[in-house]
Amino acid sequence: MTNWRGPGESGRTSAQRLRIRAWRDPRLLIGLLLVLGATILGARLAAASDDTVEYWSIRSDVAAGDAVNRDTLQATRVRLSSETKGSYLRTNEEFAAPLDDLVWAHGVSAGALVDKGALVRRSATMRSQLPLSVAEGAAPADLGRGDLVDVWVGPGPGDEPAGKARLVLESVRVIESGDDAAAQAGSLAQTVLVDVDKTQLRGSVVSTVAAGHVTLVRVS
Known part of the structure; x- marks a missing residue:
């Protein structure tokens, strides 16, 4: 004669087994790994494809003969063609002299990139x-x-x-x-x-x- 334990205990056992099996389902784990891998790969591809470079640009208008100061300069990331990228001053390049000894060789409008001929020594200005x-x-x-x-x-x-x-x-x-x-x-x-x-x-x-x-x- 088989003892009947009632529906309550049997229901709890089935639900527990279902929960355990859901988390251990290999298809779910594989899916999570694929999503994680795609996210990492996408981030690396985006970083590799970002070929913008930081150049110095102007916050406000400057005129020829004005003293150069750090507050006037700001770093701007841009993508330039191979023909023009050598004409402008990158942020990782050294200035021709300390800023206190530099003046603007010609006027530059706000927002424009700083070309390499824009900064000259005070003694060299004409x-x-x-x-x-x-x-x-x-x-x-x-x-x-x-x-x-x-x-x-x-x-x-x-x-x-x-x-x-x-x-x-x-x-x-x-x-x-x-x-x-x-x-x-x-x-x-x-x-x-x-x-x-x-x-x-x-x-x-x-x-x-x-x-x-x-x-x-x-x-x-």
């Missing part, structure tokens, strides 16, 4: 800063740093109109516009500082802008 006294109304009202201007010099409003205005400097960059300071001082003229190549600073240019009526025409 740039100068020329102050211009500009009367009220003889320059764009919204003239600002970074603008390119042509410098014309001619007779002033009260001078004899014998001479004609002539172009003495072409496409020079404004480093500083003194309109705010002039307005606070109540002056009718402002001092505009422009960046020029030293080869442009012939003696006649300096004397002409100092003695004549200067007019600035913005070209960019």
Whole structure:
């Protein structure tokens, strides 16, 4: 005669066996290993295919002759063609000199990569800063740093109109516009500082802008 143990105990035994078999099912283990392997392989392939390189770029606009400082530079990962990648400064390359001894050889706009010719030693730069006294109304009202201007010099409003205005400097960059300071001082003229190549600073240019009526025409 067989003893019947009741449905409760038999049900618990079957459920326990099912749970144990589910975790020990080799098909489940193989599936988990395949998923894990595919994830690792995908991550390695993605890392191998990332051929971007870190280059220096500019946070904000700089003008020729400005001092170079670390706050202006930021690292940017980009992918460049083989023809252009050698033209820009990588973050793992050494600067030509300590930053304190470097200036910008030419203006660079915010977001642009730093080309290898953009940074030069102070002693090697061929740039100068020329102050211009500009009367009220003889320059764009919204003239600002970074603008390119042509410098014309001619007779002033009260001078004899014998001479004609002539172009003495072409496409020079404004480093500083003194309109705010002039307005606070109540002056009718402002001092505009422009960046020029030293080869442009012939003696006649300096004397002409100092003695004549200067007019600035913005070209960019």
